[in-house]
Amino acid sequence: MKKTDVVIIGAGPVGLFTIFECGMLKLDAHVFDALNVVGGQCATLYPEKPIYDIPAHPVLLGQELVGNLKKQAEPFNPTYHMEQKVTHIEPLNDNEGHLWKITSNMGTVVHTKALIIAAGVGAFGPNRPPLDNIEDFEGTSVHYFIPSKKRYDNKKVVIAGGGDSAVDWAIALCETAKSVTLVHRRSKFRAAPGSIEKLESLVHDNKITLMTPYQLDGLCGGNGHLKSISVKHFQNASVETIEADYLLPFFGLSMNLGPISEWGLGLTNKHITVDQGTAATNKKGIYAVGDVATYPNKLKLILTGFAEAAQAAHAIRAQIFPDKIFHFEYSTTAGKP
Numbered sequence: 001m002k003k004t005d006v007v008i009i010g011a012g013p014v015g016l017f018t019i020f021e022c023g024m025l026k027l028d029a030h031v032f033d034a035l036n037v038v039g040g041q042c043a044t045l046y047p048e049k050p051i052y053d054i055p056a057h058p059v060l061l062g063q064e065l066v067g068n069l070k071k072q073a074e075p076f077n078p079t080y081h082m083e084q085k086v087t088h089i090e091p092l093n094d095n096e097g098h099l100w101k102i103t104s105n106m107g108t109v110v111h112t113k114a115l116i117i118a119a120g121v122g123a124f125g126p127n128r129p130p131l132d133n134i135e136d137f138e139g140t141s142v143h144y145f146i147p148s149k150k151r152y153d154n155k156k157v158v159i160a161g162g163g164d165s166a167v168d169w170a171i172a173l174c175e176t177a178k179s180v181t182l183v184h185r186r187s188k189f190r191a192a193p194g195s196i197e198k199l200e201s202l203v204h205d206n207k208i209t210l211m212t213p214y215q216l217d218g219l220c221g222g223n224g225h226l227k228s229i230s231v232k233h234f235q236n237a238s239v240e241t242i243e244a245d246y247l248l249p250f251f252g253l254s255m256n257l258g259p260i261s262e263w264g265l266g267l268t269n270k271h272i273t274v275d276q277g278t279a280a281t282n283k284k285g286i287y288a289v290g291d292v293a294t295y296p297n298k299l300k301l302i303l304t305g306f307a308e309a310a311q312a313a314h315a316i317r318a319q320i321f322p323d324k325i326f327h328f329e330y331s332t333t334a335g336k337p
Contacts, residue, residue: 004030004079006316007102007112009086009260012040014290014305015118016069021313022116023076024331027320030079030110032086032102039066040120048149049165050172052194053301065302081108087259089115089286097320099285114316116279117272117288118309119260127251129160129216140224142247154178156243158229160216161250167191167199169248174207181209181242183216185234214240219247257292268294278315279308285319287312 006022008015011033022029037043042051042062050059057065084104092098098111126144128134134142149172157177159170162184168191174180182199189196202208213234220241221227229244257270266273266282271294274280279287289312290305298304317326 001109001111002030002079003096003098003111004028005112005320006030006114006116006313007032007086007100007110008078008116008118009033010040010118010120010290010292011035011038011080011082012118012120012290013042013065013069013302014120014309015040015116016066016073017306018116018118018289018309018313019073019076019078020069021310022316023073023078025313025317027313027316028078029076030081030102030112032081032084032104032108034083034085036083038070038080038082039063042066046146046165048146049168051302052192053303055303081106084108085258089263113285113320115286116309116312116316117260117265117281117286117292118290118305119257119292120290126249126253129249129251131216131219133219137219137221137224137226137247141221141226141245142219142249144249146248149173149176152177152246155245157181157246157248158183158242158244159248159250160184161252162186162189162191163250163252164191164195165250166248167195169250170208171195171198171202174202178245179209180207181211181244183211183214183231183242185213185215187212211240211242216247216249260292274308277311279312280315287315 005027006029008018008029008031011031019029043066047063049062052059054060084106086102087105088103090101092101097113100112100115102110152173153176155177156179157173158181159166160183167189170180170182203210214231215234217232218230226244229242230239232239272281272288272292274288274293274295276295279289281288289308291300
């Protein structure tokens with residue numbers, strides 16, 4: 001059995017920055033994550049996806065962001081418990097101020113004074129398009145995630161979807177792929193305005209072929225390798241055939257909070273409702289930050305999660321040391337503990 005100030009569930013970007021914020025306040029942290037590497041979705045799903053909304057970084061790849069955050073947290077010596085899910089939490093009230101007993105599926109037990117849930121969307125998996133034989137091509141010609149964009153160099157790529165991932169990857173791949181075709185069932189996209197403007201410019205310059213309103217209809221090929229994709233017009237049902245080496249369907253991720261949903265944390269549409277100023281949940285000593293947390297007018301941005309991490313860390317310091325006067329200092333003044 002181990003003891004710590006804070007247990008953090010989730011080692012994605014927000015979870016990593018939470019380690020730093022807790023460390024700056026001299027709070028020790030243990031971190032649990034079901035994956036075998038730190039970084040969450042940025043490391044496993046989008047390591048080469050460019051990110052444009054990190055302050056002071058005009059563009060940053062997902063893996064670069066994760067690497068920088070991990071390095072930033074290293075001076076505080078966090079204890080990582082990778083490939084472990086927190087399955088049970090039990091209330092405590094010992095004389096050292098530990099409020100919760102945390103148990104993982106591997107039998108790891110930690111007593112903690114506070115718990116921060118930075119689980120993102122929880123356990124995640126892709127939403128598959130309803131195509132009869134899609135399993136025959138998954139992993140070879142059908143990819144839901146892109147660990148390396150180099151494999152698509154000089155290849156014919158079809159991307160399906162209308163959100164940020166579909167638009168961003170169409171833009172990112174069109175310079176090196178032999179062809180990029182973007183298929184969407186509507187003429188409007190649910191992506192950042194700047195990305196949509198860039199997409200429209202590339203379509204105008206014939207660097208991306210846009211097919212709207214169409215939806216995927218069938219896959220043709222053999223031995224796991226695509227030859228062509230059929231798409232059906234969403235209104236008149238006419239069918240077109242597109243030559244393709246790869247299909248990249250981006251229809252979002254299915255979200256499963258797993259055991260977290262059983263902890264009585266006041267869920268709203270599979271998100272944990274928190275106090276906006278402190279990230280506190282409805283249970284003493286439990287906080288939630290990042291995409292898993294919700295409150296009125298919440299923006300699901302990494303930088304929002306970073307701010308919530310700082311708020312949670314300061315609230316926990318006040319919880320653990322209620323009788324100590326704390327004078328807020330900027331990092332440039334305080335330095336690292």
